[in-house]
Amino acid sequence: MKKLLGIIFLMLFLVSATQLTSPEKQEPKTLEGTWELVSFNNYDGNEVVQTLPATDGYRQIKMYYDGKVMWTRYVPTDSVEWFGYGSYIATDSTLTEKLEYMSASMRKIANENMEWHMELQLEGDKYSQIFVDEEGNRINSENYKRLN
Incomplete structure (x- = not known):
């Protein structure tokens, strides 16, 4: 009986020690959450040719929850309002946003x-939404970091 208790104790110890010494960090594979834009990429073909950080004071925040997206942009040198609200669908490699409500400035440049x-490129606490042309060539991207 002592031997059995000793083996059980040893097994419990080994299991708990393994969990303490080799934690597996599970990075979220979901767009759900709040994100802040940190930079833009410009492409030539499918290669990044330029990365531009967001300028001082510029803030663009996006929130994705339960199939809904909301975003706002603040540019300190611009009095024009930029915001939008709508729905989204994300797969492992694509992101589609359909806006239902937006600022007048956004409505002027929105497609029909x-x-x-x-x-979509989603890796843990960062993601990029990459705009492509009719032939599938990358044009530019917005690159975000997770805030929560």
């Missing part, structure tokens, strides 16, 4: 159906 199809 107010829908944007982008390539």
